[in-house]
Amino acid sequence: MEQVRYGIVGIGNQGTAYANEFFIKKQVDNAVLTAICDIDQRKIDLFKEKNVEGVEYFTDYKEMIDSGKIDAVLVETPHYLHPEISIYALTHGVHALCDKPAGVYTKQVREMNEAAKKSDRLFGMMFNQRANCLYRKMREIIVSGQIGKIFRVNWIITNWFRTQKYYDSGSWRATWKGEGGGVLINQCPHQLDLVSYVTGMQPKTVNAFVKYGRFHKIEVEDEVTAYFEYENGATGVFITTTGEAPGTNRFEVSGTKGKVLCENNKLYLTTNDEDLEDFTANSDKFFGSPKATTVEVETDGINLQHIAIVRNFTNAILGKEELFVSGEEGIKGVELMNAIELSGWKNGKSVSIPVDEKEYLKKLKKLCKKSVLKEVGEVAVADTTGTYGSKITK
Numbered sequence: 001m002e003q004v005r006y007g008i009v010g011i012g013n014q015g016t017a018y019a020n021e022f023f024i025k026k027q028v029d030n031a032v033l034t035a036i037c038d039i040d041q042r043k044i045d046l047f048k049e050k051n052v053e054g055v056e057y058f059t060d061y062k063e064m065i066d067s068g069k070i071d072a073v074l075v076e077t078p079h080y081l082h083p084e085i086s087i088y089a090l091t092h093g094v095h096a097l098c099d100k101p102a103g104v105y106t107k108q109v110r111e112m113n114e115a116a117k118k119s120d121r122l123f124g125m126m127f128n129q130r131a132n133c134l135y136r137k138m139r140e141i142i143v144s145g146q147i148g149k150i151f152r153v154n155w156i157i158t159n160w161f162r163t164q165k166y167y168d169s170g171s172w173r174a175t176w177k178g179e180g181g182g183v184l185i186n187q188c189p190h191q192l193d194l195v196s197y198v199t200g201m202q203p204k205t206v207n208a209f210v211k212y213g214r215f216h217k218i219e220v221e222d223e224v225t226a227y228f229e230y231e232n233g234a235t236g237v238f239i240t241t242t243g244e245a246p247g248t249n250r251f252e253v254s255g256t257k258g259k260v261l262c263e264n265n266k267l268y269l270t271t272n273d274e275d276l277e278d279f280t281a282n283s284d285k286f287f288g289s290p291k292a293t294t295v296e297v298e299t300d301g302i303n304l305q306h307i308a309i310v311r312n313f314t315n316a317i318l319g320k321e322e323l324f325v326s327g328e329e330g331i332k333g334v335e336l337m338n339a340i341e342l343s344g345w346k347n348g349k350s351v352s353i354p355v356d357e358k359e360y361l362k363k364l365k366k367l368c369k370k371s372v373l374k375e376v377g378e379v380a381v382a383d384t385t386g387t388y389g390s391k392i393t394k
Contacts, residue, residue: 004095004314005069007035009061009085010076011043012170014099018074022310024052031314037064061085065094072097072122072317074310078172079104079180083112086327090119097313099126100189102330104180105364106338107357113328123327124313129190130197130325131308133299134267138253139198141260141269141297148257148275153199153228153236159247160187160240167218170376174218176364177371182212182220183242184337191251192333195238199253202332203228203236203339206351210344215243219371226340238340258292267297 006023008015015038023033037058038044044057058064065073065088072095075085083103089096096116102125103109116123129135141147160183172178179185184192196202211223222243228236241247251262258271272279272290279290304311308324315321335353338360343351345363 001071001318003030003032004317005032005034005071006074007037007064007070007072007094008033008074008076009037009064010078011036011038011047012076015074015076016047018076018306018310019047019050019052021307024050027307028310028314030318031310035064035067035069037061062088065089065092070094072313074126075099078170078178079185080108080178083108086123087112087115090115090121090123093121095122095124095313095317096327097124097126097310098327098330100193100330100333101185101337102327102334104185104334105357105361106331106334106355107361109331109334110357113331116328122313122316122323124309124316124323125193125325125327125330126306126309127190127193127197127325127330128305128309129194131305132303133301134262134265134303135194135198137267137297137299138251138260138262139200142198142253142255143200146257146269146271147253147255147260149232149277150199150201150230150253150255151234152252152254153195153201153230153234154253155191155195155237155251156239156248157188157191157251158239158241158244159249160242161245161247162187162216162222162242164216167216168374168376171373173374174216174220174222175371175373176219176367178373179220180364181337181341182218182222183240184221184224184340187242188240189333189337191238191240192336193330194251195236196332196336197329198251201230201232201234202353203336204231204353205229206336206339206343206353207348208340208343208351209348210341215241219367221341221344224340224344226343260297267299268294269297270294 022028035056039059073089075082075098082098086096086098167174208226210221212221214223216222223241226238253260256276261268270292272292274290312324316323338355339351339353342360
């Protein structure tokens with residue numbers, strides 16, 4: 001195989017953006033778009049106006065996968081369908097690159113991971129923020145032990161402001177039945193992935209206070225404040241919303257030897273002259289703290305985001321690189337999302353990870369029964385360029 005033939009399932013905002021960036025603009029070598037699938041013929045007709053040569057169109061993803069026209073599929077549908085489509089692809093000889101989140105609840109994601117293990121095809125997650133030079137360097141600093149033993153993890157990510165028009169743009173958006181959640185499942189899967197990936201730790205318990213439709217006319221959450229506890233005794237706070245402007249994006253991890261801070265597209269490392277545990281135990285002073293030095297950390301400056309993930313996935317299929325993001329890692333973010341949501345439903349009661357899958361699914365199904373999909377008028381595809389939180393460089 002000299003090039004990978006891609007199909008896209010779901011040609012809405014994200015699917016259209018990917019078609020443009022990866023294939024029409026030819027930013028991924030050895031990759032070509034050969035098929036498009038969407039259940040809405042109007043979206044297919046809208047995409048056909050681009051006059052992309054060599055593309056076949058389908059309204060059934062199974063027919064597209066079985067057609068022999070593609071080697072790999074990009075899954076860009078509403079979240080409930082991510083595992084279903086990925087499983088079908090992996091069990092029918094097609095590589096699958098799934099967009100975030102891996103699924104709505106852990107049970108379906110676990111089943112997807114089990115199918116992936118049995119398959120001889122590659123399974124990847126579109127965790128584009130892992131390609132961000134800031135988060136790659138942040139992880140390197142923490143894993144190498146430069147800030148010592150972690151005792152606090154804080155992320156305030158409130159720059160997700162969305163209008164009511166955004167939520168009304170799709171019948172499935174911001175509904176329990178169609179989307180399965182709000183800001184946690186739509187805007188924050190990358191941060192819920194990174195908070196574990198960057199630190200190398202997954203919380204063991206979560207207490208969360210969640211507001212549903214506080215800022216918008218929606219069923220699901222648009223404000224979250226969550227408290228984490230970790231196995232090593234560390235604690236964390238995760239705050240997010242789609243109703244605040246101007247927003248903040250501040251990710252800080254503190255340890256016994258210092259702290260690392262990511263904010264305003266810059267990375268800062270503060271190191272203590274003496275480990276805090278030693279200083280606390282042995283200092284002869286009543287007040288004060290170890291001397292500390294803060295520097296802005298240089299990175300390689302490469303932040304290709306989605307393009308980096310698809311380039312790597314393509315090269316991994318062709319045997320030229322190792323897969324950067326295994327799809328099976330997607331379950332961690334869903335575990336954390338489910339734990340926050342479940343705690344919110346239980347008015348802040350502590351929830352352990354892994355979440356009780358039966359309890360979560362029972363409560364979700366109850367909400368889905370009352371959920372109402374919205375009426376959507378004219379079909380339109382929004383330009384999502386520049387909405388990912390960081391600029392593409394190099």
